[in-house]
Amino acid sequence: MKPAEHFIDLAKSDFVMRIPSATARRTFLYLLRSGLFSYQPGYRLDRRSFDSFLVMLVLSGSMDLDLPTGHLRAVADQFVLVDCYSRHCYGTDTETDVLWMHFDGITARPYYDLITAKLGNVISLRNPSYARTQLREIHDMATDQGGYSEPEMARHITDLLTEFAVENKPGVTAKRSRTIDDSIAYIADNLDQSLTVSSLAERAYMSEYHFIRIFKKQTGLTPHAYITASRVDVAKFLLVNSNLSLDEIRKQCGFSSISILCNTFKHQVGMTPIQYRRQNGNY
Template sequence: MISYETHVLPNSDYYVYTPSTLAKKLFFYPICTGSFRYESGYRLARDSYDSFLLMYILKGTCFVTVDDQTMQATAGQLVLLDCYAPHAYGTDSGFEALWLHFDGPMARTFYETIVLEKGSLLYPAHPDAIYRFLYNIYDTFRSRAPIAKDQISGTITNILTDLLTAETTQHATRKTQTDISDAISHINKYFYKSITLQELADIAALSPYYFSRVFARETGMTPHKYLITTRMANAKFLLKTSQMSVKEIAIRSGFSDESGFCTAFKKQEGMTPNEYRNTVC
């Protein structure tokens, strides 16, 4: 089918597919696929389109916005999006892409695992194979060939497996670890102040959602849990080494009031701050 979207150039076409009930239960399945040429000024923003998107950038550049974070995708990269969530993409200079909207029982698991480890913009381990896989699905519909549900599902599995097993570059790994370390240093330095998730995510240059996932992977706890644990460590130190009142210790440790501090302390330590202060250790 010919696209009539604004800023989509001629010779762009797409094909839709309605999977059977059995295919939805058992397989990865395509929803629509296409090969588009976009000119400068193209914009698309959706609250939801029930599928996941694989978009291989063949030429040019496009921007992609997800979780309030905008990224630049260039030729050779593959964009992986959860279209159930708000998302947008477009271009100021034009680009060409081969794309596939798909879904399946394991689609979200694959998506979350890949994006958590590598992000939404990916360099495939085997780019020629990825292009061939996507093109074969697209060409099956374009040529009106018989649809083999199991074969198409296997092709989508191959694409996702390639993305899942592609090695993250050492530079990217070091960068992520450095960004998380900067956020941890910020907590350690300013734990007595009000610290928001957005503030920490901004330090790491990540969206709050992805920052939380990466932070938990690196530290074994959520950012909030890490902050509370740091505040408690400071409070325990002051209880054992100073004559400050419990109220003053609570405030100096970042808690808004004495009551909230005592409740949190007893929940974590199994005793009140004064009981902890009077223990011999």
């Protein structure tokens, strides 16, 4: 859908509305609207109330806000969390691109109170990549013509808000490196690809030595050992819950050959993949 407001570049802006089911309203955090807007200088919105909470990610430019908590400004790579049940105003005097969503749900208010009490309404994350990815995934799911699973959507919204909730106040040292968490997520999503310690260290903007040291400190395993254990875990699941051939399983798990799959699996589990399937599966 195209916005009807003034000072929005219609060629670059779009949004979608979603009506949650009764089950979602009772059970989940749920999406109401999602959009990507390109605001032009002079845009202003002044709204007394709108029954939802709003998350914005400023992609470029800046957004000025007038909220019950005060006058604020958000710039590129900052997130904004707004209680739209209260009066809220925002606008910009520069060209500004914003990815946003309106959401609600049974835990929306507690999340809002927890996050804003610690970080305020304008949120700067030490590493915004994970939260940015979650908000983009929410928007992509919302605009998918095939629809989406409401529990899955709730998971992404929860993950986004949790990312805000676990962020420390400025000046407080984080107990866990977000970079390592991002590496773990990347490994999980790319087990079928070639994963080298050097490439992971490069993605984390660390030397290989420093990356290995930090990774082991936080996970108890070296990156190589973690990747191997993850691949074996996925292989175990597929052996028991599918009828895929060993060759198909080794491809999905990132093993370069069946023999390497079998040797690694036996070393980790104490039996061959076929023995494991016979003992635990139905095939």
